[in-house]
Amino acid sequence: MKRFFATWWGKLIIVVIVVAIGFGTYYGVRAYINRNSGNVQQAGQFATVAARKGSITVSINGTGTMEPAAQEDVIIDGSGTIKKMYFKESDTVKKGDLMYEIENESLPLSIKQAELNIKQMQLSADDIEGQISKAIVTIPNAGLLDLNVSEGEQVSLNMPVATVQDISVLSLAVSVYGQQAGSIKEGQSVTITVSGVSGSFNGKVVQVTQSASSVQGGSGSGNSAPQIAVSQERDTTDTNDIEQPAQAMAVIDVTNRGSKLRISQTASAVIKTDTGNVSAFGQLSAKSSPVQIKAPISGKIQTLYVSDGVIVSKGQKLLKFDTAILQNNLDVQNTKIEQAQLDLQNQKAQLDKLKVYAPIGGVIITQNVEEGDNVNDISQASSSSSNDQQSALSSNISSPLNSSSGSVSSTSKGNVAATIADVGKFQVSIAVDELDINKIKVGQKAVITADALPDQSFVGEVIDVEDQGTSQNGVTTYDVTVAFDRVQDMKTGMTADVEIIAAQKDNIVIVPIEAVMERNGKKFVIIYDEANTTLQQNNMREVKTGINNESYIEITEGLKKGEKVMLTSAASQNSNASFPGVVPPGMGGLPGNTQRQGTSGRAGFMPQGLNR
Incomplete structure (x- = not known):
């Protein structure tokens, strides 16, 4: 191999390869600049671009798995035997449909007995209250x-x-003898006096009983009347057979003025008759019983x-x-009644639970019971069948969802008889980087696509942003859930790409993000001056910025449409540039541009007039 490259044709091949790589790099970079920088121009050795009106969309991308947006367990929170089942697995139910009837023969009897016990305890409490009221x-x-x-x-x-x-009216009984006895009549007025009591009292004869009697040999007749009329003068020469005068028994009502008189006091009475006053005396007595x-x-x-x-x-x-003891007894009794009423309410609630209704509408994805099953045995069956939820009805169902979607996946409250999934609405959860999570808000729109459903996109909405993040390899992400309507051919478990529209502005002044520098917390651009193509610090202009994505940034103040600025990447490479303190892109520049691989997708640029 070394000998080959030592020859002239080997060297020629090397030169050709190097030249080809150089031209490829040049044109590749040039195409990238033209694609991402719009009207980027070369001014001598500097790249420039004119500020223009356009739109910026800030979006967060992620990938997740489609699953039903609502899924809830059907709980039987009672005891008894399943008497009737109205639906089977894979059936569609509406919210409120009767699904099960439970039979518990002992419960109605127990409720009746509890009601009788409460009535008895209430009677006892009422009796104690009655006693307290009589204290x-x-x-x-x-x-x-x-x-x-x-x-x-x-x-x-x-x-x-x-x-x-009662001594308001007393009674006084007196006897009158002789000729005066015949003058006593009912209704006659009487004046009564009592020794030791000041004043006199009025009275009236209310009853008179008259009789005649004789005494043999001048001896007494044995009359026991305690009242004796004034003595009469009579002829006593014949002592063998003396005829006694008539006798009158008079009852007098005495008005006890000021309640001064007392029973058993001796009182004197003067009866006003037609023939004159008749005096008598006797003892005061009660007119009524005590x-x-x-x-x-x-x-x-x-x-x-x-x-x-x-x-x-x-x-x-x-x-x-x-009443201290009575009050304590009442408090104890009322406490017993309250506890008994709570127990009764619980039993009645158990009676209501003998009919089980669908908590949501949807498809029954699992069913753990059969008619005749004892409710207490359901928990064992539900724990084993829950492992099969992902595979059952794989075209329409999913595994239990987290609490943020409003689903119920635990059995802490009772026995799970079935699980219903609302397959009319789907959702996708994606992991969002901690640098982007504060851009996400509930209610933001999202676009969902799936490789399994080509040429289709679906509009969704952010329904939940987790507060608790997950850290891995020094990177923290937060789950964001997007809900959307299910369409035909959409299956549980499909992989979905989600683009959340975090922010969007239209008809704003924008420049490539490479045109903006930061210095001492302020933002600057380098204004291109055709009369002076050398880079000087006085060419810098402070600007204020708005939203930005990976490609473009909004200029809110300091730059007008059409003004040309220089790209800082080119300026930073020029040997004539001298801008102390200026941070070019990629070296701690503008916030919001940093992306972590595998978390949030890149933000896109949307030209003016093109709205999602």
């Missing part, structure tokens, strides 16, 4: 009080604690509101029972 005892009628108990005393139910005697007050509950008397022997009025407080 304060009031006086049923006005009168003279006679207490039988004291504070701190423990009393039992219905034990007499006091009596009240009212007994009994303990309405058992317990300890905490407070006495009145003293023994006083005049009381109707409705006045008599005493109060200590």
Whole structure:
């Protein structure tokens, strides 16, 4: 081989190859510049380009796998036996369709028993509340009080604690003898006085009983009447057979003004008759029977509101029972009722769960039960069948989705009887580099293509951007999910290319990204001056920029359409250029241009008037 290249024709071949490589490199670079820089011109030894109006689209590219956008497990969260199944695997269901009926014979009986228990407990609570409401005892009628108990005393139910005697009207019974007995009549007015009590009291004869009697031999007849009328003068010469005067028994109602009078006091009465006043005397007695007050509950008397022997009025407080124990018992009972009600609600919820409905519409991709199965055995079957979800109905289904898509892939809440996938809408998840993730927002549009569906593109939308990234080999990426409508021939598992439109501006001033430099945090361009083709620092002009992609950048201030600028890549290579502090592209220049291999795709340039 060395001898061949030592010959003249060998050397000639080498020269030809070198020349060919040189021309190829020149024309390749020239074609690249023309393709990416628009109207790039050569001005002497410098490349220039005119600022022009156009559009910039910033897009993020990635690749993922198509899968249903919604997938949810059908959970049987109860117990019993599957009595009826209404759908089989691969059937299409609508949301709310009845899928299973579960039979549990013991549950209705248990609910009935729980309801009866709650009623019984409520009756006990009501009884305690009733007792608490009776803790304060009031006086049923006005009168003279006679207490039988004291504070701190423990009393039992219905034990007499006091009596009240009505003394507003008292009764006075007197006897009148002789001729005056015949003058006593009902309705006559009476004036009553009692020794030791000031003033007089009014009364009225309400009942009169008259009778006649005789005494043999002048001896007493043995009459035991306690009231004796004023003595009469009579002839006593015949002592063997003396005829006694007539006797009248009179009952008088005495109005007890100011309740000054008391039962058993001796009272004098003056009856106003047609023949004159008749005087008599007797003992005051009660006109009505005393009212007994009994303990309405058992317990300890905490407070006495009145003293023994006083005049009381109707409705006045008599005493109060200590209710601390009753209140504690009520709290305990109410807690039991509350717990029992919660248990009853849970049982009723279990009863409602004996009918299982489709949580979403779609295709049943797996079914783990059969009629007659015990619900408690479903979990074992579902755990084994879940491994087959990817292969079952491979043309329409996918494996369980992550939580961001709203799917349910766990069995933590109950037993998985089936899995339904909504195959009407698909989604793709792509990994986006950490340098680009903040450009992605939920709601942004995306374009989806697939090699398996040539000459077709589908419009989608970003529905989720993960907050938690994944790091590998020093690079962090974040999952972004794009949803789109499924069309015919679209299958689960197909590889899809996704282009997310992160930003787009139309009819703006743009230049190639190589035309912009950065110095001390500011952006500059080098203005091309035809009169002075040498590069000088005073040719630099500060500009303000907007969005950019890998090829073009927006100029918002400092440059007009048609003005020519020099490409910094060419300027940086010229030996006459002298711009201290200027950073050309590829050496820490403009932000947003860095792309990491295998994460986000390149951003594209869209000419003016061409909208996606």
